[in-house]
Amino acid sequence: MAxxxxxxxxxxxxxxxxxxxxxxxGYGEEFTPFVNLSSLGAIVVKGISLNPRPGNPPPRVVETAxxxxxxxxxxxxxxxxxxxxKMTMIRTLGAKVVVNILGDSLDDYxxxxxxxxxxxxxxAIEVNISCPNVKKGGVAFGTDPLMAAKVADVVVxxxxxxxxxxxxxxxxxxxxxxxxxxxxxVTAISLINTLMGMAIDIRTAxxxxxxxxxxxxxxxxKPVALRMVYQVASVVKIPVIGIGGITTLDDVIEFMMAGxxxxxxxxxxxxxxxxxxxLVVGFxxxxxxxxxxxxxxLIGCVLR
Amino acid sequence: MALQYLExxxxxxxxxxxPDTWRMAIRAPxxxxxxxPGQFVxxxxxxxxxxxxxxxxxxxxxAENDVLTLLYRIVGKGTKLxxxxxxxxxxxxxxxxGKGFQLHATEHHCLVGGGLGxxxxxxxxxxxxxxxxDEKMTILLGGRNSKELLVLADFxxxxxxxxxxxxxxxxxxxxxxxxxxxxISGPATIYTCGPSPMMKGVASLARHRNWPCQVSLETMMAxxxxxxxxxxxxxxxIDETEKKYVHVCKDGPVFEAxxxxx
Numbered sequence: 001m002a003x004x005x006x007x008x009x010x011x012x013x014x015x016x017x018x019x020x021x022x023x024x025x026g027y028g029e030e031f032t033p034f035v036n037l038s039s040l041g042a043i044v045v046k047g048i049s050l051n052p053r054p055g056n057p058p059p060r061v062v063e064t065a066x067x068x069x070x071x072x073x074x075x076x077x078x079x080x081x082x083x084x085x086k087m088t089m090i091r092t093l094g095a096k097v098v099v100n101i102l103g104d105s106l107d108d109y110x111x112x113x114x115x116x117x118x119x120x121x122x123x124a125i126e127v128n129i130s131c132p133n134v135k136k137g138g139v140a141f142g143t144d145p146l147m148a149a150k151v152a153d154v155v156v157x158x159x160x161x162x163x164x165x166x167x168x169x170x171x172x173x174x175x176x177x178x179x180x181x182x183x184x185x186v187t188a189i190s191l192i193n194t195l196m197g198m199a200i201d202i203r204t205a206x207x208x209x210x211x212x213x214x215x216x217x218x219x220x221x222k223p224v225a226l227r228m229v230y231q232v233a234s235v236v237k238i239p240v241i242g243i244g245g246i247t248t249l250d251d252v253i254e255f256m257m258a259g260x261x262x263x264x265x266x267x268x269x270x271x272x273x274x275x276x277x278x279l280v281v282g283f284x285x286x287x288x289x290x291x292x293x294x295x296x297x298l299i300g301c302v303l304r
Numbered sequence: 305m306a307l308q309y310l311e312x313x314x315x316x317x318x319x320x321x322x323p324d325t326w327r328m329a330i331r332a333p334x335x336x337x338x339x340x341p342g343q344f345v346x347x348x349x350x351x352x353x354x355x356x357x358x359x360x361x362x363x364x365x366x367a368e369n370d371v372l373t374l375l376y377r378i379v380g381k382g383t384k385l386x387x388x389x390x391x392x393x394x395x396x397x398x399x400x401x402g403k404g405f406q407l408h409a410t411e412h413h414c415l416v417g418g419g420l421g422x423x424x425x426x427x428x429x430x431x432x433x434x435x436x437x438d439e440k441m442t443i444l445l446g447g448r449n450s451k452e453l454l455v456l457a458d459f460x461x462x463x464x465x466x467x468x469x470x471x472x473x474x475x476x477x478x479x480x481x482x483x484x485x486x487x488i489s490g491p492a493t494i495y496t497c498g499p500s501p502m503m504k505g506v507a508s509l510a511r512h513r514n515w516p517c518q519v520s521l522e523t524m525m526a527x528x529x530x531x532x533x534x535x536x537x538x539x540x541x542i543d544e545t546e547k548k549y550v551h552v553c554k555d556g557p558v559f560e561a562x563x564x565x566x
Contacts, residue, residue, distance in 0.1 A: 026531040033308045046533075054548035061526050061534030066354040068526055072533050075549070219354040247354070270527035271348070271357060273398065274310055 003287040004294040009239050010162045010187035014041035018280045021266035022100035027086045035277040038094035047100040050108050052078035062208040067218030071211035091121040102128040113158035130168040130193045142168035145180035152184035162187035178232040190241035192225045218267040219245040233259020249282040259300040309334040312394045322454045324378045326387050332372045335399045339367040341428035342404025342558040346528040348396035349382040356382040363424035375423040401528045402557050410493040413441040418498025429462040446480030449473045481505035507561035517561040523552045530554040538565045
């Protein structure tokens with residue numbers, strides 16, 4: 001029986017719900033020996049800021065139980081080099097490309113969205129709002145519903161393409177933030193970004209990360225992510241993209257049943273660089289074997 | 305881009321060769337064939353479990369006749385699990401990764417290894433002998449004591465070996481930098497791998513003697529292929545720009561000593 005694996009993020013049609021998460025897939029190029037990038041739903045490239053960022057001092061990563069902490073510090077080449085160098089390469093990969101953006105101020109987000117809107121070969125914009133708002137004393141945009149909505153609003157106004165807002169889980173009630181950005185007119189919500197965490201080396205009595213605090217990712221955070229996807233999908237009408245420790249096909253199905261229209265594979269790419277392509281194949285087989293004819297049937301099973 | 309493979313290898317041998325130090329030989333024809341000295345592989349140590357989650361970066365110790373050999377020390381849960389793996393089992397490898405040693409004609413190749421840092425140097429020594437058979441080569445090995453002079457006999461089959469130990473139980477009683485300073489004169493090219501203070505000392509001596517010096521680094525890393533950006537070291541003489549850091553997995557693990565802050 002022929003099955004339809006495709007899903008829609010607003011007007012954006014994905015061949016299947018498998019995407020790769022920003023910051024875990026470089027600009028795609030590194031993974032070409034292991035994955036046919038055009039077989040994926042989409043790839044989300046490493047977050048881009050207005051100006052180049054060197055990132056944090058090392059150590060930047062540390063392994064924890066079933067997960068890892070990172071404090072990369074948003075290292076990236078900046079939007080100019082991204083457009084002139086990286087996009088030229090990315091267009092040759094045959095993948096559907098979502099560009100992740102991040103800023104220190106509303107003006108940063110506005111300018112980034114405007115600059116990228118003129119660039120060919122971009123399917124959608126994903127907005128990282130987990131970064132500190134420099135003008136507001138460094139409080140992350142994503143922890144305040146009003147600020148989150150303002151960022152969403154400026155990007156939506158500058159962008160002719162679908163806009164996805166990526167939510168931070170480091171908040172008291174994520175549904176409040178989700179509703180605020182939905183109201184601002186975004187196409188979809190992706191969640192979760194990493195959970196703030198820490199590890200200490202007891203031999204040196206020093207934090208294991210130079211930045212002291214980092215973002216926890218990997219299978220350890222999956223139940224938290226699944227719960228938040230479920231909560232957000234329960235209160236918004238726009239598509240939700242699930243992220244957080246997704247490694248296996250069962251994880252993909254769980255997130256879709258909790259209400260995700262698509263999923264992003266993150267830390268699992270580090271462990272097995274071929275995993276995203278394997279999940280695309282596995283997902284199609286799952287639909288065939290389970291007697292479902294469309295991927296969309298799965299979305300939000302447990303919400304109904 | 306250089307060829308990289310995700311290859312399931314068959315373990316042919318996994319045995320103790322020193323204090324907490326093991327050697328694993330794996331039949332992995334594709335990676336072995338593509339490997340260059342100084343490159344590394346990411347080794348899946350957790351079977352199908354998520355803890356430990358990440359692969360372990362290990363430098364390539366030998367690569368010949370379809371067999372890749374790794375020398376590793378038990379430092380945590382991952383390497384402990386690796387030491388429990390048995391002959392005949394499969395192990396997943398990703399590689400070969402990174403930029404290895406650059407081989408140029410020179411008057412005297414000096415390989416300087418400390419502790420487990422000898423791991424990539426055996427592959428290098430064999431390649432120098434194979435590709436530049438007429439050139440002089442000396443291998444200097446150091447360790448805390450004679451037991452920590454790992455796989456000494458394997459090196460002695462390739463080229464003359466000089467040793468130093470911290471406790472004087474074999475060779476020079478003292479640091480390997482002292483041995484290098486005493487024994488090597490005239491033009492030379494240095495290739496070094498070992499604990500960071502040792503490499504710092506070797507690089508500093510090389511600078512004073514005007515010897516080109518390549519250092520092989522080890523850092524924490526998640527992916528090994530340039531995606532996680534976790535394995536940074538700072539460049540020498542570069543300020544706050546996006547070029548401030550280099551990545552051990554892709555720009556290295558072998559660097560010119562003057563290129564980075566050791």
